[in-house]
Amino acid sequence: MSLKTRRRGAELEDAILGAAWDVLVEHGYAGFTYEAVAARAGTSRPVLYRRWPQREDLLLAALGKGWLDQPIDLPDTGNLRDDALGLLRRINAGRARMMMTLTVQLMDYFRETGTNFRELRDTLRGQGRPIGFEILIARAVERGELPDVPRSPRVVSLPMDLLRHEMLMTLRPVPDEVMVEIVDDVWLPRL
Structure with a gap:
């Protein structure tokens, strides 16, 4: 039986932003929901809300990670x-x-x-x-x-x-x- 290691800090944030980018690209802004991102990242909505209280905050973070972090x-x-x-x-x-x-x-x-x-x-x-x-x-x-x-x-x-x-x-x-x-x-x- 393997125990799943809990992600924290930068590892968790990278997983969330990667999932958010994927959701945006695949489903557009209409499908870009906290629920969809949380499910894709394997985490919960409260985890997202703590870091990005507004949907736009999460969107900008995902765009920054997915687009601008790849110069x-x-x-x-x-x-x-x-x-x-x-x-x-x-x-x-x-x-x-x-x-x-x-x-x-x-x-x-x-x-x-x-x-x-x-x-x-x-x-x-x-x-x-x-x-x-x-x-x-x-x-x-x-x-x-x-x-x-x-x-x-x-x-x-x-x-x-x-x-x-x-x-x-x-x-x-x-x-x-x-x-x-x-x-x-x-x-x-x-x-």
Whole structure:
């Protein structure tokens, strides 16, 4: 007869957040309940309520664990064009399917809270934390590839915005030639 070891601390939290992520991806926000997460994690609802008193608290924690705790490494090839294409390719390969799934799965959340993907991203990322393309541009400035001038946040984030738009419009990963066009024909000339 084996005794089941009781999970505590980080081990329990990881199990709960992993279960919460799975429930969200599989059942969407409508199926994202304390009951479903507790059952999936093999724990009780009071355990969840103690850590995350509101459903949104649990959702944000699950998104943070499932999405932001798996960062995409920034390329550092020595030139901005290759870095930008490398980052788009990594995002496309690693996150395209999940971005499309979460966009659909979170629609009820956005309706319920009156928020949007940008607000959710900013909440999860935290204000002031640089995005990947800000870092790539800063490196290019340090190398002397670009002048050190102010740039609109809209221009800086343009490659990611266009990639995301393409993913949402086609519901497929973005072809490489489209990513090259985004960088070469749209973004680099604006910088």
